[in-house]
Amino acid sequence: MRLNPDCVRDILMYCEDKCTTTSGVEFDPGTTLTMDGRTYNWEELSYHLRQCDLSGYFYKASQDMYGTYFIEDLSPAAHEFLANIRSNDNWSKVKSTASKVGSLSLSTLSSIASAVVAAAIKASLGLP
Template sequence: MKLDPDCIRDILLTVERHTTFDNDVEPKDFSTDGLVQKYGKQKLLYHIRQAGESGLLSRVKFYMAGFSIQDLTPAGHQFLADIRSDTNWNKTKKVAAKIGSTSLQTLISVASNVISDLIEKTMYPK
């Protein structure tokens, strides 16, 4: 299955929105946020697995009847912070498409560079 960067971002936003210290994220949370309807169950599960294996989600467990996600990892929080704004996310996707790679590692790197560029422009305006 082809990786859908928007699906990854939506997963991270949902996990952040629904996790607490005592509560893991479960399928109902993704239904509540409309992600099952938007992406379909198989695509959503695939992207949850990819985000977990890429170190963005902690303690992803799959069961016969569903799954649970404990939280975002520190790397997941960092990536989400970098792409939270639609402006930064769209710029990240545009740069990734221009260089021809939308792998998670490329997206993470590009997002970090987009933020670094914004910091530099803010601190040292021309």
């Protein structure tokens, strides 16, 4: 399955919204996720949950023998990535740049997101 950057972003945003200091998030087999009009079926959702976990975006994530994913919280890396891609304008720039360079890996998306924010900071400060 190919990585869908929008699915990753939506999962992270959903977890950020739902996780608290006392409870995490569960994704049961058969679950779908709908965010901003985009719906992800269980196969796509579970694949991207695993990719987020393998990339270090979850804090204390696990999957039980029935396939239920439990995420206690997001990692600092996930919070940083989300901070950089939260605005739709930044996210569009990140996806456009990733498409141009031909890589949609999570590490590439994160690097591009950091560069987009750095460029915005320079522009805001009037720096070259």
